[in-house]
Amino acid sequence: MIIAIPVANQVLSGHFGHCDEFAFIEVDDQTRKIIKEQREQPPEHQPGVLPTWLIQHRTTVAIVGGMGTRARQMLEQAGVQVIMGAPTLPPARLAEEYLAGRLASGDNACDHGPDHVCAGHGVGHGPGAGHGHGPGHGRKAGG
Numbered sequence: 001m002i003i004a005i006p007v008a009n010q011v012l013s014g015h016f017g018h019c020d021e022f023a024f025i026e027v028d029d030q031t032r033k034i035i036k037e038q039r040e041q042p043p044e045h046q047p048g049v050l051p052t053w054l055i056q057h058r059t060t061v062a063i064v065g066g067m068g069t070r071a072r073q074m075l076e077q078a079g080v081q082v083i084m085g086a087p088t089l090p091p092a093r094l095a096e097e098y099l100a101g102r103l104a105s106g107d108n109a110c111d112h113g114p115d116h117v118c119a120g121h122g123v124g125h126g127p128g129a130g131h132g133h134g135p136g137h138g139r140k141a142g143g
Contacts, residue, residue: 001027003098004059005091007039012088016067017045023091024057032099037092051075063094063103 005012006019013019022042026035040057043049051074054062062075063083072082083105086094097103 001029001060002058003027003061003063003095004054004057005063005094006042006065007091011090012063012065012086012094014065014088016062016064016071017050022054024059025091025095027095027099034092034095034099037095048074051078051080055080061098063091063098 003025005023005025006016006021007013007023008018008020019042021039023037023039025037027033028035043053047070051071054075055078059075059080061081061083063086065086065088066084067082072084075082083098083103085105086103089097094103
């Protein structure tokens with residue numbers, strides 16, 4: 001099993017397509033223990049590119065804060081289980097919670113409807129930047 005998690009500042013990124021890197025966590029299917037974690041910088045965020053990239057990495061589970069409808073559909077159609085609305089925790093901790101059965105899909109942090117392209121809400125990544133909507137750590141674009 002390979003669990004993919006979008007990461008910004010060493011914890012889960014609030015949005016699938018706006019992360020600094022992805023953590024790929026390999027899990028032994030027999031023991032359900034983490035074998036290794038590796039980080040990779042994703043390709044540029046364009047519609048359909050990230051789901052295809054995760055599928056090429058043999059991802060079986062994607063743990064995200066939020067993602068667009070098209071990305072979710074592409075992953076699910078390829079057999080990838082998508083867990084949305086995950087808490088902002090380090091990737092290994094999220095994987096452990098999932099493996100222990102304590103992580104269930106919740107609200108999509110980016111639920112604007114099927115035709116919305118979730119981009120341009122905020123400025124950059126990291127502390128003091130981000131989406132800039134809802135409670136959290138971002139600032140509004142232009143603000």
